[in-house]
Amino acid sequence: MNNMLLSSALSSKAMEETGAARRELLLVNPIDGSDLVFELLSTITEDPRHGSGVVSILRNVTDLRRASEEIEENYRKMRMAEAQARAESDRLNLIIDSVADPIVVTDAAGATSLMNDPAERLFTIPRNASAIEQRWVQANDAHFSSFIAGMLVSADRRRVGEIGLLDARTGEPMPVEAIAGKILSDHGELTAVVTILHDRREALEKTRLYEQLKQASDELERKIQAATADIAQQNELLRRQAIELEQASALKSQFLANMSHEFRTPLNAMLGYTSMLLQGVAGPVDGPIKRQLSRIESNGRHLLTIINEILDISRIEAGRMPLQMSKFQVPELVGEVKAELEPIILRSKLSITVDVPKDLSPLWSDRQKVKQILLNLLSNALKFTHQGSVTVSARPNPRERVLELAVTDTGIGVALVDQEKIFEDFRQLDNTPTRPYGGTGLGLSICRRLAQMLDGRISVRSELGKGSTFSLILPTKGRK
Template identity: 65%
Template sequence: MPSTAALPSLPAPGPEARLAFAELLLGCDEPRTCAEAAVAWLVQHARVEQVLCLAPDESDSHCLVPLAWHGLSGAEGFMLALHDPKHPLVEALQWNEPRWFHPGQLPPELPLSRTGLFTLSLGKATAGIPPPGLLMVGSPVPELSPEAPWLAGHLGMHLTRLYKGHQLARLEAASTELAARVNAATEELATQNELLRRQAIQLEQASAAKSQFLANMSHELRTPLNAILGYTNMLLQGVNGELTPPQRRSLSRIDSNGRHLLEIINEILDITRIEAGRMPLHLSEFRLPELIQEVMAELDPIIVRSKLAVSSSLEPNLPPVHSDRQKVKQIVVNLLSNALKFTHEGSVKVLASYEVATATLHISVADTGIGIDPIHQEKIWEDFQQVDSSPTRAYGGTGLGLSICRRLAAMLDGRISLKSAAGQGSTFTLHLPRRTRRT
C-alpha cells in the first residue's frame, strides 16, 4: 500500500522566487503553458529528474492526458481513463496528501514505472467532480521536496481558473451562436407571419370578391328567370288559349327545370349572405307538429313519386319553439328531400323529441337509403361537395344543401349530427335549443 511521503530537508527558494513564479502562472493563458512553467520550476528548485503532469483531455473529460513532462520518453502516448475508480492513479486524485508508490505498484504502461513515484492531486475533488489533474514526480525513495506540494496547490488553482475560463468562453460562444440562431429563426418567423398575414388579407379579399360576384350574378340570373317562370305559368293556365297535350308537357318541363334552377340560385344567394353576415334572423314562437306537417305537405308530390313508406313520429306534448321558423323549415325540407333522393326502397321517417335536461329539441330524418361511408361524412358538409363529385355522378345537385343547413343550424345556436354507414341508411338530426338567443 502507498504511504505518506517523508518530506526531506532540502533548501527552499525564497519568497521572492515563489512570488515571481505565482506571477508567472497568473500570466499564462493556456493550461499547457502553465503546466510547462510548473514542471520547469519544479525541476529547477526541487532537483527532480522525472516529472509528468496529467490534465483532462479537451475532447474527452473522462480521461487524463500528459500536459507537460520532463525526463521521460514516450510520455505523450499515455492516457489515464477515469472510469475505473479502483485504479491506483484514479484513487490518487482523491488524496489530499502526496503519496509514494514503489515500482511494483505502478501500471506497466506508465512512463515512470521503473522507479518509485510520488502522486500529487492538483486540488480537491468536490461533489463528485475530480480535480483538474495529477502531478507525478519520479523518486527512488519516499522523499519529496516541500516545493512539490506547494507547486501542486498553485498549479491546480491556476489550471482550475484556466479550464473554467475556457468552459465559460465555450459557453459564451455557444450562447452567442444559439442567440444568433434564435434571432435568425425569429426573423424568419416574423417574415413568414407577415407573408401569411398578407396572404390571409388577399384570401379574405378574394373571398369577399367571390361572394359579391356570386350575389350579383345570382340576382341578375334570378330576375329574368322569374320572368320566364311567370310567363310559363301564365301559358299553363291557358291565358293565351287552350294548350295541346304536347305543348303542356313541354311547358311543364320548362317550368320544372326553371324552378330547379331557381332553387340552385337561391342556395348560392343563401351561402353568400351567410358568409357576408347579412342573413337576418326572424325569431318567433311556433310548434313543431304544424311545421313538420307543412313540410310533408309541400313534399307530397315527391313522396308520392318515390313510392317509399314515409311517416312521422312526434313525441306528444312537444313544447313550443322560439326560433326562426323559416330557417328551421328550410333545414327540415332539405334533410327530408335528401332522404327521398338517396333512398330507392324502404322507408323514410321524420321523428321529433324533446330533452328536458338540456331544453333541446331533436328533429331527425332517418332513411334506409344508400348511406354514407364514415370516411366521407365530413366532406358532405363542405361547400359544393358531394360524396361523388365526378361528372358522371348518379345524383345531381350543387352540394350546397347540407353546408347551408349546418350554417343555419349554427345561426340558431344548434347543430346537425349524422349517423350513417354505407348501404345501411342515414339519420340526420337537428339539435335545436328551445329558445334561440341570437338576434
C-alpha cells in the same frame, strides 16, 4: 571554621599518604559568608632538616568555576535554540512543500536559498535527464533569474509578473504568474525574496473556453435574433395574407351574391313566362306541349334551387345571414314542409309518415331556417329512397332541453366512413359526371351551418343499403 575545614582536608590527605594531590576545597568567605571554592594542592615534602612535611597551596577558583558553569549553560541554551530553529524550519518546509504552487526563496544576492517540491521540478535537473530536458530546466532557470534580478534592482516591495516557463516533464509552454515579495530585516535590509509561481495554463484554458462559449453564445443569440426577425417578418406576411384572404373571401361572397342576382333576373322571366304559358294566359295548352313546358318549369326551379344554395353559402360566409327568432308551432311547420314537397311525394310512391306529438311546446328559434333545414333533409330522403318509407318525427328531450327533429328513410344509406364527408361543401359521394342524383352538394353543408347558427347540430345514423336517420337537434330555450 575555615581552619577546621582545612585541617580536616589535610588530615584526610595525610592519612592517604599519596603524594602530591589536587582537590577542591569549599571554604566560607569570612566577610559575607558566601561559598568560596579553593583548589588545594598538597605535596608531602621530605626535608632532611625538618623531617617530612605537607606543603599546601590554596588557590581561589570561585570565578573560574562560575565562568565554566555559565559556558555550559549557554551551550545548553544554544542547543535548545538550534533544535527549536530546526523544528521551525522543518515546519516551514512542510508548509512550503504542501503548497501546490512552486515557491522559491532567494537571498539578497539572487541565489536560491529554498524551494519547495513543485519549484524543484521546474528548476532542478532531474537525474537521468535528457539533453533536451536539461535545456528546459536551464531555460526556466534563466527566465526566473532575470525576473528576480529585475526585482532586486527595483524599489518595489512586491511585484507581480508573468514568466514564460516550460513544463519540465513535457516541454510544453507553461506561462506562470509570479508573485514576489521582499522580506526586510528590522533594520530595513533586504534579507530574502519569496516568489510564488502560479501555473496559468488552467486559467488560460478556462479563459479560452469561456471565450469560445461566449462566441458560441453570441452566435446563437445572433441566430435567434435573425430567426425572430424572420418569424416576425413571416407573421407580418401571414397577417397581410390573412387580410388579403379575408378581402378575397369577402369579394368572392360579394361576387357570388351579385352573380346570383344576375342569374335570377333572366330566370325570373323564364319561370314567369313558363308559368303563364302553363296557365293558358296565351291560349290553351295541352298534350306534349304542356308536358314539355312542365319540364322547362321543373328544371328552371331546380336551377333556382342551386342558385339559392350558392347564395346561402355566400351569405353565411359573409356573415350576412341574420337570425330572426320567434316562437312557433312545430307540427304546423312540419305540415308546411310536407306540403311544399307534395308534388315530389306524389311522384315517389313512398309512404310518408309524420310522427309529431300534437301537444309539443312551441319552439323558440328562427322559423325560416328550421324550415329550410327540414325541407332539405326531407327532399334528400325522398331523392335517395327508391322504395319503402320516410318518416318525419319530433321528440322532445326535456332533460337535455333539446328537441330532436328527425327524418328517417329506407334509402341507399351512407357508409360510416363517408358520414362526415357528406356535410362538406360541394360534396356528393358520387362525383362522377354521370352521377344519378342531381344537386349542388351544398344542401347538408348549409343545413349544418344553419343548425350551428341556431346553437343546434345535425347528426346522421346510417347503414349502407338500409337507410338513414338525419337528426336536427335544437335547444328548446333558444340562444343563450
